[in-house]
Amino acid sequence: MATITERYQSAANSKDLTAKAGREGDVDAIVAVAWNRSRVGAALMRLHSDWDGLAKRGGKLEQTYLQLKALSEVRGNILLWARERRMEDAGNKVDAVLCWWLEPACQSCNGTKWIVKEHQPNRPCNVCRGTGEAKIPYGTDGIAMLAYIGSCMHRAQASIRGKMRPQGVKS
Numbered sequence: 001m002a003t004i005t006e007r008y009q010s011a012a013n014s015k016d017l018t019a020k021a022g023r024e025g026d027v028d029a030i031v032a033v034a035w036n037r038s039r040v041g042a043a044l045m046r047l048h049s050d051w052d053g054l055a056k057r058g059g060k061l062e063q064t065y066l067q068l069k070a071l072s073e074v075r076g077n078i079l080l081w082a083r084e085r086r087m088e089d090a091g092n093k094v095d096a097v098l099c100w101w102l103e104p105a106c107q108s109c110n111g112t113k114w115i116v117k118e119h120q121p122n123r124p125c126n127v128c129r130g131t132g133e134a135k136i137p138y139g140t141d142g143i144a145m146l147a148y149i150g151s152c153m154h155r156a157q158a159s160i161r162g163k164m165r166p167q168g169v170k171s
């Protein structure tokens with residue numbers, strides 16, 4: 001059986017989607033991928049709001065990460081995405097990137113961009129170089145993974161907006 005990615009690739013290569021749709025289900029494959037990203041995006045939102053709630057109560061990410069709701073769904077999907085791209089050490093990368101995504105603040109300045117000491121002028125944080133954010137883990141792989149996370153979130157938000165649009169209004 002063809003994987004969803006293989007079906008998506010064959011669909012993307014089709015010259016005439018509508019003509020082929022009835023026969024081969026190519027459009028179905030594209031819809032399935034779009035739906036899947038939207039579903040992962042919704043799970044990502046649940047993951048983030050669960051973490052936000054714990055963080056407000058003083059939770060530490062390294063202690064609560066594995067207990068976060070929706071983690072297994074999110075982690076499993078991104079792992080699949082990473083393995084389809086033949087990313088080495090995918091499991092560690094997914095965890096590191098998810099932790100960065102949940103808590104991107106620089107540890108040194110707590111995201112404030114400044115180092116504040118008594119009786120000294122404030123100076124920009126030299127760990128994050130004044131950005132307030134920790135370095136994205138695993139270089140280009142980490143950046144690609146964050147882009148995938150962003151695209152899933154975007155799909156989920158678009159689908160929520162679609163559902164909230166008043167009936168009878170065409171987009």
Ligand SMILES: [Zn+2]
Binds near residue numbers: 108109110111114128
């Ligand atoms: Zn900093």
